[in-house]
Amino acid sequence: MPRPEVQAPPEIFYNEVEARKYTTSSRIIEIQARISERALELLALPDDGVPKMLLDIGCGSGLSGETLTEHGHHWIGCDISKSMLDVALERETEGDLLLADMGEGLGLRPGVIDGAISISAVQWLCNADKSSHEPRLRLKAFFGSLYRCLARGARAVLQFYADNVKQSEMLVSFAMRAGFAGGVVIDWPHSSKAKKSYLVLTCGAPSVNTSLPKGKGQDGEACSDDDDDDDSDDDQTVGTYGRDRMKKRQKVNKNNRGKDWLLRKKEQMRKRGRDVPADTKYTGRKRKSRF
Ligand SMILES: C[S@@+](CC[C@H](N)C(=O)[O-])C[C@H]1O[C@@H](n2cnc3c(N)ncnc32)[C@H](O)[C@@H]1O
Secondary structure (H helix, E strand, C coil), X not given: CCCHHHCCCHHHHCCHHHHHHHHHCHHHHHHXXXXXXXXXXXXXXXXXXXCCEEEEECCCCCXXXXXXXXXXXXXXXXXXXXXXXXXXXXXXCCCEEEECCHHHCCCXXXXXXXXXXXXXXXXXXXXXXXXXXXXXXXXXXXXXXXXXXXXXXXXXXXXXXXXXXXXXXXXXXHHXXXXXXXXXXEECCCCCCCCEEEEEEEECCCCHHHCCCCCCCCCCCCCCCCCCCCCCCCCCCXXXXXXXXXXXXXXXXXXXXXXXXXXXXXXXXXXXXXXXXXXXXXXXXXXXXXX
């Protein structure tokens, strides 16, 4: 299945039916809780027993926010899908909910947030869902407003699914331009299913405290609980931010596109209503280097 963000704009994709389906799937509940736990760990809040005011960007029906509540924190959640927020209200989640498009800026007062998480949401900003959408302007507005609303030294941990290396690069570069220090932490990089990418950002100039934590499973150890979901990153191999390293990896990916990749891309294009030739036994067949 192609990822939701290539199928329709978020407020359309997460309609009443999909919002309910999403929230009642035990598989999704379990995966989102596990990712939220990890995001909270990467947020590295001071262990002083004082509840913090956190932000959950793209909070949906409140699955990720529940983890914040379980850890004793207050939270504000924002989401563009009214149906998702309606389900969150029905479920009586603890957070304060805002119907808002993060691509237009978060509109919160400066310095009031102690930390932010976002689970499976910011990749939507890389798509232009309307003719008026310019992803670069939306990323600029989002990261600028996120930087402003965070207290100095606070962190934001944004778990995302990128369609390709360019999207990851775009997210990192707009975050850096807004003033953040940090980069991408990848857990379980060798597992196609369990691999997860987290943009770990600190508000303020780079220092010892802003050095990136290590991703899990970097040494090739196997993940015992691979997510059996469609959410694993597609050809995503970005490690911590470094331009040269990215260019090198991008090259490897480009040459690594096989038949499965081609069939997936064709399916995505069909879903978008494009005219795509039918699949045959020749589709994606490896050509000889010389005729
Ligand atoms: C996969 S759901 C994740 C929801 C929640 N974080 C969780 O873990 O269950 C992604 C959410 O991001 C929201 N989203 C996508 N684009 C958005 C935008 N531009 N502004 C605010 N929310 C957005 C969607 O509406 C959807 O609820």
